[in-house]
Amino acid sequence: MHAPDGFLNAGTAVVTVALSAGTLGVAMRQVKQTVTDRMIPLAGMGAAFVFAAQMFNFPVAAGTTGHLLGGALAAILLGPHLGAIVVTIVVVVQAFLFADGGITAIGYNVLNMAVIPAYGGYAAFSLLRRVLPHNKGGMIGATGLAAWLSVLLSAAAFSIEWLFGATAPVPFSQVFAAMVGVHVLIGVGEAVISSLAVTAVLGSRPDLVHAALDSELGSAGEARVAIRTFVIGGLIATLFITAIVSQFASSDPDGLESVAGSEGFLDSGQEHTLAHSLFADYATTGVANVSMSLAIAGIAGTVTTLLVAWGIVLAVKGKPPHTGGP
């Protein structure tokens, strides 16, 4: 998902830079208050770990491999603020030292790969911790589901940015269906690796798992429950999402952009001549279809934003009382 230069339009690039920089400013302030002078070496090593962990190719099926993204894992192990900072550094270093991801694309790359997985994943994790049993198993199940969800959130965020900053006449619904559909599968690998990695850390140094600091974890013998919870929960969620996505994929390319154009979503300053041509082409397509796309875009956008915002609030709130607001 390391998007190159010019993949989304200039407006999207600028807005995402502002969003990412603002969030990271908050994260930086919070981290400085708690981690103090240990922050630089620990964050540095954390970033090196995430970078190396992305080289861990795990098997998917029949010898094909995928690799870890690590946003949710970093947030659960290091805390959401430090996690977001660490993955941001990884993305920035990849752009400036490895030519992986465009320099002008840094705003949306950081937002999609660092800020959203870290805070969204952390919020999902906290939510699941309340639902799942309060033991090691519940924690591992929550990690897996949160990691899976963080990958989906990232894919959904990319599709939504596409809605606003598309540079090609591929409708939102197709991008959304393709991105989320593929990431439903990629996320499973992310979930398995993240949850097992947290299990391993809990086994040897439970004090290093930031998310476990608040709870005293009892016996380790209950992991079976978690795996069952994880499998069932994951299955239900997968079915749900697949149902939505397939609905989407089967409906023909719709006129979302025409609506977006006519309602002024698309930047009128850009050279979006396609808005006109699309409008002409799709003026006759079903209105229900269009409204459904808009609805799904809205729901996906709202869920992502809410989760990320909630993750930030949770993370900020979890600090000593003298902490000032963001």
Added chain:
Amino acid sequence: MGVGHAHALYVHGHSPVHALAPQVKLAAIVVFVIAVAITPRQEVWAFGLYAVVALMTVALARVPALFVLSRLAAIVPFILFAVFIPFVGTGERIDFLGVLLSREGLWAAWNIIAKATLGATASIVLIATTEVTDMLRGMLALRVPAVMTSIAGFMVRYLELIISELGRMRMAMSSRGYDPRWLSQARPIATGAGALFVRSYERGERIHSAMLSRGFTGVMPTLVETRATPASWVLALAFPVVCLGMAILALVVS
């Protein structure tokens, strides 16, 4: 993804581009890439000019063309996506060798391929001619927060160590016959990732105490600042600024 060696991207040399101060190079590249990114796609001539500027810089830096091409592999997935667009894109269709393609889609594909290739080429030249420590110094000189550059510095410094640790773990696993083909066989990889995290974190703690014992007070000592002469600023920024000017002109005219 950034698979490879931390130093593999630096091409040793003594070209004029190597000699430039890092902050000058960084500024020049960023200006150039912004120019590329904002240029309206129908201004094909502008992209031609950018390509000439980029190729001139590659030649001036004496970076082997094959090296640039091999690093461009990072954008291949997006190129493939771009190639796909004319077939799935909506809008007016045009006949190309018997295949109906979307006119809008063709423009969009051109837009993505041209901008991604130019942007990546510029980044590759920067990386190939600037050592890691210089890059961080350049960022510091351009007022990037010191916390960010310090963390990035630590990351880069220890990256090779951690990656070779990963390599040793992998080798140990293979030598015991581990050759997974299905996701259900992934447990050893995950425990490996967990172990790697613990090792990295503990190493971070040891580094911190070593820093404290050497008198660390919470602020990283400032690195030696690299100075850039006004002449080198002018020299390096001349072409990118011309490009940016043309991009803005094209944006206003179109």
